Amino acid sequence: MLMHRNIWQSGTNWDDKLETQDRYQCEKLTEAFMDTPEITIPRWVPKENQDLHVFVDASIRAIGVAVYARRESNLSSKPYLIYGKSRLVSKKRANNKSATISRWELLAVALGTRIIEFLRQESEVKSVYLWTDSACAIHWIKKPPIGSRYITNRTTEIEGVKGIMLHHVKTADNPADLAFHGVLPKVLKDSSICWNGLSWLVHPLERWPREEFDEVQERICRAFGLIICTKLTSAIRTIIVDVKRFFSLPMVIKFTARVSGGKFKSLTEFTKEGRFTCCDYELTKKLVVRMAQSEVSQEDIEKWGLVRDADNLWKSLGSRSKLTNFPYFICKGRIAELIVKQCHKKVFHASANLTWVKDRQMYWMSHGKPHIKTIL
Known part of the structure; x- marks a missing residue:
């Protein structure tokens, strides 16, 4: 998507020949797909009594969302990917002086809540966990800053979706981070964090690792x-x-x-x-x-x-x-x-x-x- 946008914004028409660098990138990406074995995705998804884990992340170029379903059963409690979403950030917005990664991460949380509402209509959901690696976004949601209409509108939208448990996750453990890092298909196929999320999600809530709140608050304050x-x-x-x-x-x-x-x-x-x-x-x-x-x-x-x-x-x-x-x-x-x-x-x-x-x-x-x- 990023490559397609860059080619389109360079002024290249549909029938024009690509520049040498763009053509090389297209050929390299095509070869990567040709060398990758088939990726099998299970089609069956239970419609009831399941938990959703929604991971969101953002950069100055794009926003990524990954949704995993987890169901308690005697056979397996391993989560699996059921929904993925990526969204490009326009260059006009990215070059805006008021645009910051923290704002895009807040927008990613808002996009995650929209996806949650959609999935709730499609299946019966027991619990919803929303994960972000942005301490600033968590702080804004809990206490929106005064004087910013953009942040106020996003936080109001997020608070309008009820029954969501907001959690902080380390950047290295966030599967949504893969959405804009240019991972090759062969690497993506064997990535357990992409298809099954974090390994500790199979355990009960009490056994999930929890980052010290003081450390998160310190990063919040530094960002502000x-x-x-x-x-x-x-x-x-x-x-x-x-x-x-x-x-x-x-x-x-x-x-x-x-x-x-x-x-x-x-x-x-x-x-x-x-x-x-x-x-x-x-x-x-x-x-x-x-x-x-x-x-x-x-x-x-x-x-x-x-x-x-x-x-x-x-x-x-x-x-x-x-x-x-x-x-x-x-x-x-x-x-x-x-x-x-x-x-x-x-x-x-x-x-x-x-x-x-x-x-x-x-x-x-x-x-x-x-x-x-x-x-x-």
């Missing part, structure tokens, strides 16, 4: 650009700091660094030289900003013209020419209150107007000046 340093992985993974317990912004930042990096044994170690550097402080402060932005809504994005920076933090547009100079958008709450008190302290407890000017240098909140007056 959330992880700046490995010692901050845990903080981004689970932010559970109760800011109501603290009375100053520096203590929130230091405690967040403590529970995130795991390198600090006690709060007193923050005061020791070499234990908590300025770089650590600045990196952790961004995590606290992310906590303050956890309640950003689509209405806030559109109303205040918010954009994401390189660290995936919301910033407020203004008259500044560089994104790095934009102030961080802060939702009203306990963290916003601590930020105002910190700015008020830096201006030596001056007026609310001067505190507001200091606050605007790095942070921005809606109706900031009246809100600052209520805090002070």
